[in-house]
Amino acid sequence: MSTVLKQQDDTPGELAVETVSRRPQQGRSKASLERMLNTARELMVERGSEEFTLQEVSQRGKVSIGSIYLRFESKDNLVRAVIGNALEQIAAEEDAMLAGVKAKSRSLADFIPRYVEDYAEVLKENAPLLRLAMQRAEIDPQVSAPGKRSAFRSQEISTNAMLEYREEFGGDDHEIKANAAFQIIFSALARQLSLGSLRESVHDYNWELHKRELGRMALAYLKADI
Amino acid sequence: MSTVLKQQDDTPGELAVETVSRRPQQGRSKASLERMLNTARELMVERGSEEFTLQEVSQRGKVSIGSIYLRFESKDNLVRAVIGNALEQIAAEEDAMLAGVKAKSRSLADFIPRYVEDYAEVLKENAPLLRLAMQRAEIDPQVSAPGKRSAFRSQEISTNAMLEYREEFGGDDHEIKANAAFQIIFSALARQLSLGSLRESVHDYNWELHKRELGRMALAYLKADI
Amino acid sequence: MSTVLKQQDDTPGELAVETVSRRPQQGRSKASLERMLNTARELMVERGSEEFTLQEVSQRGKVSIGSIYLRFESKDNLVRAVIGNALEQIAAEEDAMLAGVKAKSRSLADFIPRYVEDYAEVLKENAPLLRLAMQRAEIDPQVSAPGKRSAFRSQEISTNAMLEYREEFGGDDHEIKANAAFQIIFSALARQLSLGSLRESVHDYNWELHKRELGRMALAYLKADI
Amino acid sequence: MSTVLKQQDDTPGELAVETVSRRPQQGRSKASLERMLNTARELMVERGSEEFTLQEVSQRGKVSIGSIYLRFESKDNLVRAVIGNALEQIAAEEDAMLAGVKAKSRSLADFIPRYVEDYAEVLKENAPLLRLAMQRAEIDPQVSAPGKRSAFRSQEISTNAMLEYREEFGGDDHEIKANAAFQIIFSALARQLSLGSLRESVHDYNWELHKRELGRMALAYLKADI
């Protein structure tokens, strides 16, 4: 895979398989498409990087190399499709998660800890691919564009959910507070999940504790009259 | 550079040049060692990745390829040395930064915002290599081990500094609060600097604003009677 | 298309579609056969080479790849058929051209300049495919054999036409003169049109003889008071 | 070797090994350079085309693939170097040939047949590579440019040699006659040797003029009492 990423021909900025893949799939050959995507995802998760060969996808996934190129213009596009799928799935999980949390919560004090808890679960589940998506976004505009859209959307729906409890907020600018809260929460969770890594789980700093304190912090901040 | 990272022969877990490099250097050849390390660092920073060739280091740095292999067992080890140096330098800068901040601060309310501000500067300065260090730590135990030590040290000294103002803390468990505060602060700064990327600069979420709110949040949290 | 050209199974040495193609065609599928031949010819003329893919023929010509293999044993045979068709068409054009020139000419001095002029037109018209035919004849016996036959025929009818004015010839061996004249004319035209080889050593036209006559011709020309 | 020919970085239009190759060679490694050039030339002559693999050059020529890329930026450049060498050698042989022929000839009638004879020998000797050079010139500007220069030079020195006997010429425009004579002689020899195109439209030699003179030549020859 070349250092210089190969641009896609059509609408740039979309990663959905229908866009990145060469033709809409039906029936039998859908299975083959599935197999190559799954195998590629497996290898990416296993290795924590895009350093797999198409040879490997071919053998492990029982798909011929030619087949891969029948669906994807390049290895880069295959990788993009895997990432695109993951982003889509995460978005769906976020929606479901938020709906669930909102249903159970009567107050901000109900909502925030549950939200932190459940959002952490969603991210944890998808951490390996999310990590790769982030890494790649740094250098591939074709991933960074939809990546940002996806991030924007997360922030939007999370912030809106918080703002449903705005009469409980302290201070004036509720939007700023909600956005900052989202940012801090996401940052902290992301770091904890090595979404941008290093100091990861430094000396067993407790994950459960971390989440609890994070929730408390956000709550105190949001309620504070600063 | 192979996918499977080559283990070092001697004590694993140290990145200091004296460890990663093959022999202690003096005089003339010290200059050559310096040149290869500097050139490699330059290339890594320029590219934002380890995708440079030894050919390039050789030409740009006026060092023969043979020389490089005389000092380093492999390209991997050269990269590790660069990262090791960077971690050491960052540690020194953190020390200096903390000393400065403490000297100027009479209260927690003095300390926290200055700390956030100046720590952000230190990280920003070193972001490119820190990013690489984090990326690599994910897959290379030889980087992740000293990386963790370095992170541990940062947390230690930062936390201790905060605890010098512990009588101003609210709540009971001051250690937990200080550690959580450090975690949250570092997470948020790291994300903002793309140290672990993606959602980076989503719709111009303001850097100055972010830092201010982060400081307020930490302060409110620390002072809160939760 | 492999370097080593695949031999045809049946009678080698013929390129007519009926020979190179797998089965005689009628009605509806005749149109499809036409489409693949035309598309292949188009691509060959456009590129000036055989570097087109069957995929391209399939898409541009609205013919399935399977259809092509139903008519032709291999891509090589498709190419041969295109060349065979072109050679046939050129032969027909040569016949018509000669008839026209002869009808208008009353003497050798009438005939020769017209012949040169009109033959040049015929060759120019068909230059792109003729060029390919010649190139391929060099390495593919299945093209060189009918190519030679076709060249032989051209020389035959051209020479015979000249010999209708033999009483105007100087010297003794009129056949030799006529043949040499044809060779020189064709060579010069071919070179001017970048045609290249083909008719190489057509039926043992003697090399030593050729060189002697070439010298004489140049000499006569150079010394002539025209 | 890609359809789209890779352009050279430095001065375009020269094929001498010193230009096409990556670095000046001396001593030991000169032998290796020689081996790869010879092996490539052998394969090109054997196959009558550029369809050899670097694998083959590596094995047959006892040179590692890496070595080839040490000297040549691409397979295309290796091919160009082989062709460039051949063109240079031919130029030298032409010079020697012309000197020899002139030394032996006292009149145009002496000169022309010897020239035809000896030039034929030079071309015959180098036919295989010349054929390839011409083929490639058609599509590769980096070969066609020096190819034309080389052709121009041939025409220049041959024409000048003929013109040393200009007082024996008939007619008026001796330059035109000499040039036409060269063209016809070269064309005929080239065709006989299956050389193909190259010298195409060397310095705008006029097509209409060429045809007129061609007719005159044929006519003079046919009517001559030789």
Next chain:
DNA sequence: TATGAATGAGTATTCATTCAT
């Protein structure tokens, strides 16, 4: 008969590492 999805052998190129000088 007709289709076009699937196959996989084949090839140019890169670059970490070695080793003769």
Next chain:
DNA sequence: GATGAATGAATACTCATTCAT
């Protein structure tokens, strides 16, 4: 010690041909 030329394994991608439907 120091050099940098030589090595060759490894890898993305193409396209003629096959064959299940």
